[in-house]
Amino acid sequence: MLFFFLVLSLIFTENPLLDREGVNSRGDRGLFPASYVQVIPPARYANVPPGGFEPLPAAPPASFKPPPDAFQPLLQPQQAPPPSTFQPPAAGFPYGGGALQPSPQQLYGGGYQASDDDWDDEWDDSSTVADEPGALGSGAYPDLDGSSSAGGAAGRYRLSTRSDLSLASRGGSAPPQHHPSGAKSSATVSRNLNRFSTFVKSGGEAFVLGEASGFVKDGDKLCVVLGPYGPEWQENPYPFQCTIDDPTKQTKFKGMKSYISYKLVPTHTQVPVHRRYKHFDWLYARLAEKFPVISVPHLPEKQATGRFEEDFISKRRKGLIWWMNHMASHPVLAQCDVFQHFLTCPSSTDEKAWKQGKRKAEKDEMVGANFFLTLSTPPAAALDLQEVESKIDGFKCFTKKMDDSALQLNHTANEFARKQVTGFKKEYQKVGQSFRGLSQAFELDQQAFSAGLNQAIAFTGDAYDAIGELFAEQPRQDLDPVMDLLALYQGHLANFPDIIHVQKGALTKVKESRRHVEEGKMELQKADGIQDRCNTISFATLAEIHHFHQIRVRDFKSQMQHFLQQQIIFFQKVTQKLEEALHKYDSV
């Protein structure tokens, strides 16, 4: 889903990060970061400032050292489009933002541009990602999403759309076949022709080619270890959880602006902090750009209307709890600075500290390609290239199948909930009504020996009414949590194609470099370096896959148990109602 923008005015300045104004193919006008623009200069490669043209790993412009082949043209001259044409990354391209202070993260993060000053946006759900309907829910498997929107029930039980932000921030989920390693036919280990491929944007390519550089502090080190099932993330030595409670409506500017504030209490500090959805949203964007092969859980869906309605607030809170659970469960995410800042900084009392942390996170150098530098992995001997490939391919099949079945289960649960709220309730209450009608008729017979029966039948009618209500209330207890879980996992499943793509990209580079060595076109040392770095990415990917399976088994076990327990409680309640009614006939 690439939108082509027509650049109307393109003013080349010293600072390539200043924004440009553009118009997309549908005539929508907006700003976009200049770094996305591929300028065809009058004289080839002349006077190009470093880092000016290409989205590269997050080394800040100041310290950026262009690699020798950094300024290869992305398009051959004969293929070059007219100067005013360029390709934006994806649907979520941020052209609707306000005052823009682009940061290096934007190069790969795909666009969170909030300034310190725009926290107070009236639109709590607002983000700089365009909320284009066509861009929503276009997950990894377009065919599934198609069936989802067709099959999804209208009304209360609606299938969650996957967070569009994630798709945008990962540069869209262009299917892998759009990224064949064009390098295969090339004689050198070349750059990928598609500069918007996830492999490139995530920093994977830059890292594998040895272009990433940065100073990794000890505190930033992340370890992949070998567990019984293969590579896994080293466990968080300080595990914690975090409650989310008391959603409270707050106002600002003398009531002109309203938002909901949630109270977060992490178990490791026990100090409550208050956060808005937009804080979560900001945090999500930081994480998604920082960690190329980690599946950052999607936030609960945005909603345009009814943001202050109780149902919505309750639903969002439950979604945030699930999200927080997954964040805290992830050894890497749970320990990262920006998340800890989010969990611990008392923004309401210490505005300065909050802004400091916020700015620090937005200037974090260890994002994208540099993230891989922070990884400490087991010896490379532990990895067999073919085995890795087969594992990854197996997981790809798995995610596809799981996405299918999750979608199916979501749809079924949705329908089942709707039926219980409407049809089942109605049927049981009609039975109740008919019993009451019979008892009313029987009451016309005033004889004493009839009175007990009449009361018992009336009671039975009321019991069936109550059972109807129980049916209608039940989905909140059992099906809604199942659907919340599925929504969260559908988010993860939408993340994995990109993660897999990064690993596949790295693997392709290894194969290419080996061929080059065989052909004598590359030094063995260089190829070994590429393989080492690819191994790092594979370790991380396999650790992430393992983590996914671990939390999946944990979550689905506990959720199925919860579901069945709630169902059992429900049917016991129904049975109890009936037993009460039956008891009434004893004295008749």
Added chain:
Amino acid sequence: MLFFFLVLSLIFTENPLLDREGVNSRGDRGLFPASYVQVIPPARYANVPPGGFEPLPAAPPASFKPPPDAFQPLLQPQQAPPPSTFQPPAAGFPYGGGALQPSPQQLYGGGYQASDDDWDDEWDDSSTVADEPGALGSGAYPDLDGSSSAGGAAGRYRLSTRSDLSLASRGGSAPPQHHPSGAKSSATVSRNLNRFSTFVKSGGEAFVLGEASGFVKDGDKLCVVLGPYGPEWQENPYPFQCTIDDPTKQTKFKGMKSYISYKLVPTHTQVPVHRRYKHFDWLYARLAEKFPVISVPHLPEKQATGRFEEDFISKRRKGLIWWMNHMASHPVLAQCDVFQHFLTCPSSTDEKAWKQGKRKAEKDEMVGANFFLTLSTPPAAALDLQEVESKIDGFKCFTKKMDDSALQLNHTANEFARKQVTGFKKEYQKVGQSFRGLSQAFELDQQAFSAGLNQAIAFTGDAYDAIGELFAEQPRQDLDPVMDLLALYQGHLANFPDIIHVQKGALTKVKESRRHVEEGKMELQKADGIQDRCNTISFATLAEIHHFHQIRVRDFKSQMQHFLQQQIIFFQKVTQKLEEALHKYDSV
């Protein structure tokens, strides 16, 4: 619902019971008993043989003594239709019979004409009552029946139509307003102008006017006693029950004819007898004509197709069991000769004894008007005319309301059963299928720590499948019996308007006779006689109403208990399935 027949050929003979051929308003041709024909003789009232023109109480022709005003013309000469025109009684008029041997019962019973020889009719459901669709289900409350046919679900759960035979045998259920006592405006205690009114046909009028006569044997005596709630039938000193089992397909004439035979075992003899539906049908007709103010339970509905299908046979057997239960519960019906003959005579081994009893029953003199002669009642002082009237009116309201609510409950139960068999089953099985789909997806992950969960989810899927089946099977256990009960009571409710009509007719005669005494037109003694006989009818009617309430409370209590018990068992089964599934997660 009177059908006007055009008599094509009307041959007057000495025996007025010989049948005539006629054609109804729709052109259907058939035979009908000559006694229904009102002949307009060339010379008024000349040469009319006794009992020839009018349907009168069941005194057999031989002993019949025409009262002084027995031969009043039914229509004034100036209103007289052409000789070939007459009015048949009602919808169920028997014109489809085979070889006819009319008996006195036919005069009021409205038409069972089976001979000894036609037991073997291929059509097991056959009766001499015309199965005219328009004549079916036109119960006491046409408006209700209208809604019934509109609301009744098609398919398996269909509202039982009330037995047409009963309507026919009671001469149709022309609503009471069709029978205003035309006598009110007359100066004498006259005959009702409408000779087809239930009051007349039941023999009520003849009895009240003192025209019934017969020799009552001691064994035929029936007692109404005063109980705590008013008049009631004296209890059967030899209570019994009767099982109906082993419905077996039998063949006759080298397999040319097939029928189902049921084994009946009455508790007081313990000797099994075998009966076909048509035997029940014959018995029903005998009872319906014999007892004018007793609500003879209707037989389960006739069915044209699928008579040998298991479902139908099982359903009919259940209906017959209900019917037998109500027969055996009724102090008068349970003890009557024809029923005992039916229960005890081993027709298959002693054909002669069976035919003898059959013929005897068909020649029973104590039917209709004479039935009232067999009643022995408490002193007349126990009855206050106004109180009786108010009680009867109250009961009339009651039956109306009960019929409404029974119809409503039947419709609801029908729909509820249908929903469980279709929708509920489908919903639960779709949930089961989706769980199984999820477990199949999870099985793609071959890791050991995942296997337990996969199996548990697959088991949960199967559990929901099984729950779907439970829902589909449940209506047989709980809703079907409720609907069977309602069908039986709807039959009773359809009987009562006629019973009430007989009592009302008698009451009107009393009022009339009192006025005549006041006006000096009648001797006090004669009026007292009328009042005494009216009291007898009132006692019997009130006893019958009391019996109805008694069995109603008994039946609805036990049926509601049964229903709730079955529902409880059902929900416990569901809970158990879920608990089994939950248990599977323990070892995950």
